[in-house]
Amino acid sequence: MSTDTKSYDQGLKGWxxxxxxxxxxxxxxxxxYAGWQSLVANRLAFLGFMIIVLLILVAIFAPLLxxxxxxxxxxxxxxxxxxxxxxxxxxxxxxxxxxxxxxxGSRITLFIVALVAFTAPVFGLLVGTVAGYLGGWVDTxxxxxxxxxxxxxxxxxxLAFVSALGAGIENAILAISLTAWPPYARxxxxxxxxIRNSDYIAAxxxxxxxxxxxxxxxxxxxxxxxLIVRVTLDMAGIILTAAGLGxxxxxxxxxxxxxxxxxSSGRQFIHDHWWIATMPGxxxxxVSLGFNxxxxxxxxxxxxxxxxx
Amino acid sequence: MSDAVDTAxxxxxxxxxxxxxxxxxxxxxxxxxxxxxxGLLFVTFIIGRVMPVDPVLAIVGERASQEIYDAAxxxxxxxxxxxxxxxxxxxxxxxxxxxxxxLTARPVSEDILRVFPATLELATVGTIFGVLFGVPMGVMAxxxxxxxxxxxxxxxxxxxxxxxIFWIGLVGLIVFYGVLDWVGGPGRLDVYYEDIIPVVTGxxxxxSLIEGDLDIFWNAFSHIILPASILGYYSLAYISRMTRSFMxxxxxxxxxxxxxxxxxxxxxxxxxxxxxxxxIPLITVIAxxxxxxxxxxxxxxxxxxxxxxxxxxxxxxxxxxxxAVIGGTVVVGLIFVGLNLxxxxxxxxxxxxxx
Numbered sequence: 001m002s003t004d005t006k007s008y009d010q011g012l013k014g015w016x017x018x019x020x021x022x023x024x025x026x027x028x029x030x031x032x033y034a035g036w037q038s039l040v041a042n043r044l045a046f047l048g049f050m051i052i053v054l055l056i057l058v059a060i061f062a063p064l065l066x067x068x069x070x071x072x073x074x075x076x077x078x079x080x081x082x083x084x085x086x087x088x089x090x091x092x093x094x095x096x097x098x099x100x101x102x103x104x105g106s107r108i109t110l111f112i113v114a115l116v117a118f119t120a121p122v123f124g125l126l127v128g129t130v131a132g133y134l135g136g137w138v139d140t141x142x143x144x145x146x147x148x149x150x151x152x153x154x155x156x157x158x159l160a161f162v163s164a165l166g167a168g169i170e171n172a173i174l175a176i177s178l179t180a181w182p183p184y185a186r187x188x189x190x191x192x193x194x195i196r197n198s199d200y201i202a203a204x205x206x207x208x209x210x211x212x213x214x215x216x217x218x219x220x221x222x223x224x225x226x227l228i229v230r231v232t233l234d235m236a237g238i239i240l241t242a243a244g245l246g247x248x249x250x251x252x253x254x255x256x257x258x259x260x261x262x263x264s265s266g267r268q269f270i271h272d273h274w275w276i277a278t279m280p281g282x283x284x285x286x287v288s289l290g291f292n293x294x295x296x297x298x299x300x301x302x303x304x305x306x307x308x309x
Numbered sequence: 310m311s312d313a314v315d316t317a318x319x320x321x322x323x324x325x326x327x328x329x330x331x332x333x334x335x336x337x338x339x340x341x342x343x344x345x346x347x348g349l350l351f352v353t354f355i356i357g358r359v360m361p362v363d364p365v366l367a368i369v370g371e372r373a374s375q376e377i378y379d380a381a382x383x384x385x386x387x388x389x390x391x392x393x394x395x396x397x398x399x400x401x402x403x404x405x406x407x408x409x410x411x412l413t414a415r416p417v418s419e420d421i422l423r424v425f426p427a428t429l430e431l432a433t434v435g436t437i438f439g440v441l442f443g444v445p446m447g448v449m450a451x452x453x454x455x456x457x458x459x460x461x462x463x464x465x466x467x468x469x470x471x472x473x474i475f476w477i478g479l480v481g482l483i484v485f486y487g488v489l490d491w492v493g494g495p496g497r498l499d500v501y502y503e504d505i506i507p508v509v510t511g512x513x514x515x516x517s518l519i520e521g522d523l524d525i526f527w528n529a530f531s532h533i534i535l536p537a538s539i540l541g542y543y544s545l546a547y548i549s550r551m552t553r554s555f556m557x558x559x560x561x562x563x564x565x566x567x568x569x570x571x572x573x574x575x576x577x578x579x580x581x582x583x584x585x586x587x588x589i590p591l592i593t594v595i596a597x598x599x600x601x602x603x604x605x606x607x608x609x610x611x612x613x614x615x616x617x618x619x620x621x622x623x624x625x626x627x628x629x630x631x632x633a634v635i636g637g638t639v640v641v642g643l644i645f646v647g648l649n650l651x652x653x654x655x656x657x658x659x660x661x662x663x664x
Contacts, residue, residue: 044464144341148348151646152638155607156622160638163626164356240473244608247475248623263476270479271487281476289471296467 038301045297051290059106068097070104070257079273090275092266098276101257102283108258109287112173112242113235120177121231124184125223129215131185132192143189150182155241162250169258172251176241180234187230191223225302232295236288243284259284342650347399349642354398357635358391407636412628417636420621425640426511427497428610428617431540432602434514434533438541439548440595444584446545447552451560452579462549469546474539478612481535493532495614502528536613540606544598551594552587559583589656596652600645 021027040046058065067086074095082090089098131142149157161175195201196219204214245251246260254261259280266276365381373381382388386397401407407417450462485492493499497513506513506520514533517525559565560583568578607619614620618637625633 044460144344144348147341147345148352151345151349151649152352152642156638156641159607159623159626160353160356160634163629163634236471240471243473244475247608248611249627260473260475263473263479267479270483274483277476277479281473281480284473284476285471288473289467292467292471296463 035301039297042297042300044293045301048290048293048295048297051286052294055106055110055287055290058103059110062103062107066097066100066103068100070096070101071255072096079269079276081273082275089279090273092262092276093269093273098262098279101262102259102280105257105259105262105280105283106287108169108252108256109239109242109284112169112176113239115173116177116180116238117231117235120180121184121227123177124181124186125188125220125227127181128185128188128190129192129219129223132189133196133211133215133219139189142185146182146185149179150186152179154179154237155244158241158245159248159250162245167250167253169252169256172242172245175245176238180238183234184227184230187226188223191226192219195219195222229295229299229302232291232298235291235295239284239288239291338650338653342646345646346643349646350399350402350639351395353635353638353642354395356638357631358394402639407639408632410625410630410633410636412625412630412633417632420633421618421636421640423511424616424618424621427615428603428606428619430512430514431533431537431606431609431615431617432599433512434537435540435602435606436544436595436599438538439544439598442541443545443548444552444591447549448556448579448584450549450553451556454557459553462553466546466550469542472542474543475608475612478536478539478609481539482612485535492535493528495612497529497532497615498525499528499532536609536615540602540609544602547598547601548591548594552591555587555590556583559586592655593652596648596655600648603641603644 015026016030016033018026018030021030039049067088074091076095077085077087077091078093078095080087080091080095082088084090087097087099089102091097092101127142127146131139131146157179158172158175161178162171165171165174201214201218204218209217242251243258243260243263246258247264249261249264252258252261254265262280263277263284266273266278266280270277365378365385365387386394389397405418407421409415410417410420413420446462446465450459453459482495486494502525506516506522506525509516509519513529514526517523517529560579565578565583568582569575573582603618606615606617607623609615610617610619611623618641622634622637622641624630625637
């Protein structure tokens, strides 16, 4: 039995290491496996990967991990230091358990990250590839608009958007996405310009493919790897911006356990009760470090020629 | 082939054709910048109009009668079409008129001139910090590529990228001011030093030196050192990483091998030859990170009660002081565009190949 599994293992490994893949799926799997191996080999990147997996697991199993209800106030046990009365990280000024609030806060962070990661890069990709492929006045107009948004400092523009739209987590996400797309458009355009005159695009054009089909089906996939690297590296910045907005009272509104807002409310007690503001900050730091480590490693793996920049 | 052509028609330096070309490219650049600026102003203008705050009510108050409201509505030009309003807005900005702040009851331009030196001082000291530490770290990482020094520099950089600046500011205040008492607290000066020296540049570090008052200089220094090094750490992360990659590129060039073969010391090769060539792209990077510090200082200024542009802007936003918000945003955007342009220009001045 055991020898059987072993031979199967080797068979699978052999299949994954195959140098002559038999199908498209096979080739993709081989590539994925090679990527996975270099990820595991790069210790720091793997650490970052584990941190993000941990974040996702914590968000999914929040009700199991939390020791208390994150929003129940208990005025008998306010401002308790860590490790008292079953409060692992202590309590805040309303007697809410900080550990449980951080656990539930991971859901908000993940929500922000996921929404921004699925909106801003897609919009940037669309603008960049259309500008790069069509060229001419479309390119000029789209790139001017991109430059205008790039010229704004991110946090200031996000602040202005949020105050125009009204404070709240949805508007904060919208504001962050609105400020985050220009770099992706730039990258996608640069990639498109190098691709658009290549032979395989000419071949598809001769087969009669339309512009939309070429852009979506044949240019987008080529832009993916550099875009993924950039998105992963940007995630840390997005988390920090969201936390900054929360800290300023413009993001997630209390009593929601958003980490930035928790720091903000703990700020007034920081001289005597340091843990209220410190703990959520540590959570933000660990998560954004995770994204940075992974992004840094992914750059080496997916983009060897640009690994040094 | 091309050599033959070159010798046949020697290059005419300083002839009228390149001059015309240069003028043309200058005009193109100016036009692009102007277009970007107008776009910037348009976005700001639209944000100001979408704002769910009624600018009329902010002036006349809630109990004003309908006639007074209508009169104020007209005097603000709100009855005109949006594009006409934008034109008026542009005209006012062109002469530096951002209107009056509801909060301070003073012209916004005056307010900005008052708060800007504080931001400038903080960002400048921060950038100096970032360059002083970031460049040597980047060089070290490149020279020891793949070794532990490289890993340490990389990790220090990633740490800097991952740190919530407002949180590390709070923790820094607690540790270095609250517990250890090594640095000054929030604000630019201790209370009893405030408003003593005359304002010349608005930069207290320089003003106090002009006045020859070393006590105030050291006090201001003790106040700026913590926020500036926190901001500087952020730019250190960026500068060291870019220095590393530029250095790696240079160190693999053949002229470096030549220099080594000639028997030059490793120190001369690295710090004179390689770093000398890296300086040019590095200027762009430093200018960009300088511009970023002006933005990053929004949160730092709030934590350290630093009376700069960032805290002015945020206070204005939170109290819906529209003129101040637009003025502040425009100024920050202008600085951004200006510094980008300046770094492009410096690049061309320093690097003959880019001309």
